[in-house]
Amino acid sequence: MDCGLIGRKLGHSFSPKIHSLLGEYPYRLIPLEPEEVGNFLQKGEFHGLNVTIPYKKTVMEYCAELTPAAQRIGSVNTILRRPDGTLLGDNTDYDGFLYLLKSAGAQIEGRKALVLGSGGASLTVRAVISELGAREIITISRSGENNYQNLDRHADAQIIVNATPVGMYPNNGVSPVDLDQFPQCEGVFDLIYNPAKTQLLLQAQRRGLIWGNGLGMLVAQAKAASERFQGKKLPDELVTDITAKLERETKNILLIGMPGCGKTTVGKALAQKLGRPLADVDEAIVAQAGCSIPEIFAKEGEEGFRAREHRALVQIAKESGQVISAGGGIVTRPENRDPMEENSVVVWLRRDLHKLPTDGRPVSQSVPREELYRRRAPLYEAAAQVTVDNNGTVEDTVDEIIRRVMG
Ligand SMILES: Nc1ncnc2c1ncn2[C@@H]1O[C@H](COP(=O)(O)OP(=O)(O)O)[C@@H](O)[C@H]1O
Numbered sequence: 001m002d003c004g005l006i007g008r009k010l011g012h013s014f015s016p017k018i019h020s021l022l023g024e025y026p027y028r029l030i031p032l033e034p035e036e037v038g039n040f041l042q043k044g045e046f047h048g049l050n051v052t053i054p055y056k057k058t059v060m061e062y063c064a065e066l067t068p069a070a071q072r073i074g075s076v077n078t079i080l081r082r083p084d085g086t087l088l089g090d091n092t093d094y095d096g097f098l099y100l101l102k103s104a105g106a107q108i109e110g111r112k113a114l115v116l117g118s119g120g121a122s123l124t125v126r127a128v129i130s131e132l133g134a135r136e137i138i139t140i141s142r143s144g145e146n147n148y149q150n151l152d153r154h155a156d157a158q159i160i161v162n163a164t165p166v167g168m169y170p171n172n173g174v175s176p177v178d179l180d181q182f183p184q185c186e187g188v189f190d191l192i193y194n195p196a197k198t199q200l201l202l203q204a205q206r207r208g209l210i211w212g213n214g215l216g217m218l219v220a221q222a223k224a225a226s227e228r229f230q231g232k233k234l235p236d237e238l239v240t241d242i243t244a245k246l247e248r249e250t251k252n253i254l255l256i257g258m259p260g261c262g263k264t265t266v267g268k269a270l271a272q273k274l275g276r277p278l279a280d281v282d283e284a285i286v287a288q289a290g291c292s293i294p295e296i297f298a299k300e301g302e303e304g305f306r307a308r309e310h311r312a313l314v315q316i317a318k319e320s321g322q323v324i325s326a327g328g329g330i331v332t333r334p335e336n337r338d339p340m341e342e343n344s345v346v347v348w349l350r351r352d353l354h355k356l357p358t359d360g361r362p363v364s365q366s367v368p369r370e371e372l373y374r375r376r377a378p379l380y381e382a383a384a385q386v387t388v389d390n391n392g393t394v395e396d397t398v399d400e401i402i403r404r405v406m407g
């Protein structure tokens with residue numbers, strides 16, 4: 001049984017990995033140029049396929065039959081070869097988005113929904129929301145009747161779904177809309193999964209709304225496709241388990257804590273043990289500035305250093321799957337919150353104050369450690385999801401972080 005994914009650019013697709021966890025069948029990435037698609041489908045050395053951008057509509061004419069979901073959405077993301085050799089076009093993005101809403105506990109019935117974007121993903125979203133009984137569905141597009149200039153018409157929206165690429169890696173940190181414009185909003189969903197939390201989702205989370213990103217949707221559409229490939233039902237827990245696994249593997253582990261508590265040292269050992277790349281924010285600042293941290297403080301003051309630190313963090317934190325050692329003062333600037341939270345599990349490393357060195361650390365030299373700790377402990381506490389003591393050996397600390405973060 002040969003399966004795979006066709007599309008134009010498939011560089012870092014998660015699909016082969018997800019399908020390897022869903023069943024035992026070969027699943028290949030098959031990048032095709034537009035003129036190759038027809039021939040590939042007709043020649044037909046495959047049992048089942050997934051289809052991604054830009055061919056979800058192109059493939060429809062090669063399918064002898066379309067499922068109701070594929071017809072309604074007007075696009076095909078899953079193709080199945082039938083016993084007589086003809087192709088059935090289906091759409092499991094529908095199942096994927098349905099899962100995303102259900103797993104987040106969203107209530108759609110009777111609600112007014114705004115769908116940002118008018119492309120293929122938007123069609124899927126609208127089909128699902130309509131099926132779930134939304135009261136009104138408004139599509140926002142750049143040049144349509146309802147656009148980003150007249151969002152005030154829809155200030156009463158209760159559900160917002162981002163089906164645009166705005167905020168997607170590498171353009172992190174921007175949002176298609178400001179949620180403050182929607183005081184009645186209850187739930188926000190973003191089809192993007194890199195970063196794990198777009199700026200839109202960070203805003204939703206801070207407001208205490210129901211929210212979800214596109215990773216569960218990606219896994220759930222793959223599971224629905226895999227059920228069709230394998231001709232059998234798969235347990236729903238597989239979706240939750242695989243999503244959690246991918247999340248653990250892609251999220252950065254970001255170390256924060258008092259200056260000298262061991263972020264750089266533990267970070268190195270942790271990265272090595274996990275086989276992950278290591279990024280040290282202070283090292284990036286020094287490399288960029290071409291001089292040492294005490295020199296930066298002397299020339300540009302703490303303000304200058306913090307501005308450099310923020311810029312370095314923004315660049316580093318948008319990459320995935322790394323270990324990141326921050327500088328001790330990263331939590332003192334509110335603008336660092338979004339980049340720290342978008343893609344990382346934040347770990348607060350604690351080491352007894354009397355063990356903390358102060359050399360090469362201008363802040364530690366000007367403020368006594370106890371006083372600095374008094375000011376900063378609440379900030380570390382608020383920023384961290386996990387707290388780990390670093391008073392034993394470096395190896396013990398590394399193992400404890402792995403145990404707590406990787407489950
Ligand atoms: N668990 C540990 N055991 C022994 N020494 C440690 C431990 N953790 C850190 N250190 C030492 O503490 C000093 C400061 O560590 P460093 O990694 O530079 O801290 P930070 O990056 O948090 O400022 C270094 O000399 C380092 O070797």
Ligand SMILES: O=C(O)C1=C[C@@H](OP(=O)(O)O)[C@@H](O)[C@H](O)C1
Nearest residue numbers: 258259260327328329361362363
């Ligand atoms: O605590 C701070 O304000 C600082 C900590 C240092 O990093 P370490 O925590 O790695 O020493 C470095 O970023 C700079 O000297 C400022």
Ligand SMILES: [Mg+2]
Nearest residue numbers: 263264282325
């Ligand atoms: Mg350090």
